[in-house]
Amino acid sequence: MMPITRSDLEILLDSPDRTDYVVSAFADLTVKDGFRHFAETNLANIARQAGLALSEAEARQVLDEHLRPILRAVDQADPAARGLAAFSAPGRGLFHTVELHFPVEDRVVIDEEPFVLPLLERWYGDPSYLVALVDSHELHLFEAHSGHAEHVAGLNKEVPTEIQRDKPRFTYKKRFNDAWHERQQQLTNDEFLKGVAGIISEHYRSVPFTGLILLGQSSTTAAVRRLLHKEAASAVVLEHPQSMRPGPKAQDVEDDVSRAMEQWKASERSRLLGELEQRWSRGHLVANGPTEVLDALQQGRAVEIVFGPDRTMAGSRCGSCGYRFGVPTAECVYCGGRTSSVDAAQEIMRMALRQRIATVHLLDRPDRRAEDPLRRSNGVAALLRAEANWSPPGEGPEAG
Numbered sequence: 001m002m003p004i005t006r007s008d009l010e011i012l013l014d015s016p017d018r019t020d021y022v023v024s025a026f027a028d029l030t031v032k033d034g035f036r037h038f039a040e041t042n043l044a045n046i047a048r049q050a051g052l053a054l055s056e057a058e059a060r061q062v063l064d065e066h067l068r069p070i071l072r073a074v075d076q077a078d079p080a081a082r083g084l085a086a087f088s089a090p091g092r093g094l095f096h097t098v099e100l101h102f103p104v105e106d107r108v109v110i111d112e113e114p115f116v117l118p119l120l121e122r123w124y125g126d127p128s129y130l131v132a133l134v135d136s137h138e139l140h141l142f143e144a145h146s147g148h149a150e151h152v153a154g155l156n157k158e159v160p161t162e163i164q165r166d167k168p169r170f171t172y173k174k175r176f177n178d179a180w181h182e183r184q185q186q187l188t189n190d191e192f193l194k195g196v197a198g199i200i201s202e203h204y205r206s207v208p209f210t211g212l213i214l215l216g217q218s219s220t221t222a223a224v225r226r227l228l229h230k231e232a233a234s235a236v237v238l239e240h241p242q243s244m245r246p247g248p249k250a251q252d253v254e255d256d257v258s259r260a261m262e263q264w265k266a267s268e269r270s271r272l273l274g275e276l277e278q279r280w281s282r283g284h285l286v287a288n289g290p291t292e293v294l295d296a297l298q299q300g301r302a303v304e305i306v307f308g309p310d311r312t313m314a315g316s317r318c319g320s321c322g323y324r325f326g327v328p329t330a331e332c333v334y335c336g337g338r339t340s341s342v343d344a345a346q347e348i349m350r351m352a353l354r355q356r357i358a359t360v361h362l363l364d365r366p367d368r369r370a371e372d373p374l375r376r377s378n379g380v381a382a383l384l385r386a387e388a389n390w391s392p393p394g395e396g397p398e399a400g
Contacts, residue, residue, distance in 0.1 A: 009123060009353060012087060012096065012114040022089040023066035024115035026104040027074045029081050039084070040071050042106040050108055063110055065090070073097045087114045102126075112340065120349040121311070125362040127210035129237070131257050132200050134216045134224055135244040136187075139196045141203060142257050144213070149257040155199060157192040187223035197227035204232040211235050215242035215260055238264055272306055272361055273373055276381055285384040288377035290315060290326025290344040296382050297351045298323065302358040304383040305348060308374025309364045315344030324351070348380065358382070 027039035047067050066088040077084050083100035094114075102122065109115040128145035141153040187193060204212055212235045214221040221239045228236075240260050279286035287296040290313045296302040316325045320337025326344045331337070352358045363373055374381060 009116065009119060012116050012119075020089065020091040021110055021112060022087060022092075022094070022114050023063060023070065024107075024109040024111070025067075025070045025086045025088075026107040026118060027077075027084040027086070028103050028106050029074070029077055029083055030103045039074050039106060043067070043071060043074065043108060046106060046108045050110065063108075067108075069095060085116075085119060087116075089114075113342070115343070115346070116350070117311075117343055117346040120346060120353070121362065123210075123353070124349060124360040125364075128208075129211050129213050129261075130200070130204050130207070130209045131213045131215065131261070132196075132224070133242060133244065133257060134193075134196055134214065135220055136190070137192065138244055139199065140257075141200065143207070143209075144257065144261055149261065153199060153203065155192075155196060187219060188226055190223070193220070193223055194227055197224050197229075200224070201229035201232040204235060205229065209235070211237035213238045213240065213261075213264075215240050215257065216244065217241065240264060268361070269363060272304070272363070275383060276306065279383065280376070285387065287382040287384055290348065290378065290380055292326070293348055293380050293382045294324045294326050294344065294351075295388065296384055297348065297355070297358060299388065300355075300357065301384045301386050301388070302352075302382040303385050305352055305358050305360045306374060306381050306383075307345065307348075307360070307362045308372045308377075308379045310372060310374075310379045311345040311362075313344035313379060315342045315347055316340065317342045317347070345380070 025043055027037075027043055029037045029039055031037055044067070047063055050063060070086045070088055073086050074084055077097075078099050081099040082102055083104040085098040085100060085104070087094060087096045089095075098119065100122075104118055126145060128143065131142040131144050131149060133140040133142070137157040139153075139155040140151060142149040143152050144150075200212070212232055214224060214236060216224075218239065218241060225233055225236055225239065240263075242256060242260055245256070276286065280288075287293045287302065293302065293305060294315070297305075313326065314328050316327070316329045316339040317323070318325075318332035318335060318337045318339050321332060321335045323332060323334055324342065324344075324347045325333075325339070328341060329339055332339055349360055352360045365372065372379075
C-alpha cells in the first residue's frame, strides 16, 4: 500500500471558508484477536460520548448524519490497510477516505475544518522518496518509505571490452587521469545516462514522492541531474556518494540504500540543530514558538520549520481576515474580527504544504530519556530568510 499522497491532503486543505461542520474520523484497523478489529464499535462509542458532550443540537445532528457512512467506509476498507481516515461534510460536497499503511488511534473530531494533523505528521515525519543508485553502466531504482527501501526497477549496460587504458604506452596514473577527464566531458552525452534520466523522470512523475535522492559517484549523479526532466530535477533533495557493488544482489543494494538514508537523516538532524543553536545564540533570522512561526509563514519569510516531539499547540484563526495566531485569542489584533480555536501545529503544517516554500522537519527524541531539542522555543522554530518588517499595533518601536 502506497503512503499518503499530496492529493490526499490537498483535497482537505483547499476547502473554502465555511462555518458548517466537518466530521473527521480515524480508525485503527489493526487486527486484535487474530481475525478482526474493533474500529466500528470504538468509533460508535466515541461518537455517542461526543454527542452527549455537545451543547449545540446542530452539531449533534451533524455527527449522527455523518457517522453512518463513515462506519460503512470502515467496514469496506481494504483488509491490508492498518488504519483509515474519513472526512465528511455533505454541505461542501466532501466525503473523502484515506486508507493508511500505519495504525492510528480511534478518534472522532467535529469542527469547522478537517482535522488532518495525524496525516500531516505522517507526511512530514515519514516522507516517501524515489532513490536512484547509478553508475556508468548500471541503475537500481528504489521507493523508500517507512524505513524500508523497495527495489522497483533496474537497468544495465554492456561494458565495452576494448578500452584505451590497456595500451602499453600509458602509465597507470596517466591512463587514469586521461580516462577521468574524457569521462567528465562525455557524461552528459552518454546514451545510457540519458536513458537512466528518462526512467527516473518517468517514475518520479508517475508516483507522488516527497523527493528524489541520487546515489553514486558525484560526477555521475551530477550528470544525471542535468539530464532529468525539470520537475524531477527540482525535486532532488540529496546527492550522496555511494559505490556500486560488482554484480550486486537486490538485497545488497537495498541495504546500501537504507544505510545511506539513515546517515543522511542523522546528518540532517545535526545540521538543523547546529543551525538553530547558531541563530539562537545570535538572536538573528529565527522564529521561536507557534506565534512567531505562523507570522513568518504568513509573511513569506520562513525557509525551514522544525518541530520537536511535543506538538500540542493551541491557536486561533480570525474569521474575517483569516490571520492565524499561535495562542488562543478572542479578537484579531489586525482587524478586530472574532476568532475561532484551531490547532496551531496543524495550521503551520497546512500552510507549509500549501505554499511549497518552507520545508518541515519533525525531530523526535532519540530515546525517551533525551531532552526535547525544541523545548526552549515552545516546540517549534523556523529558519528565516528575512526579519519581520512590520508588527501588530502596539508592538512596534513607536508603541507607547
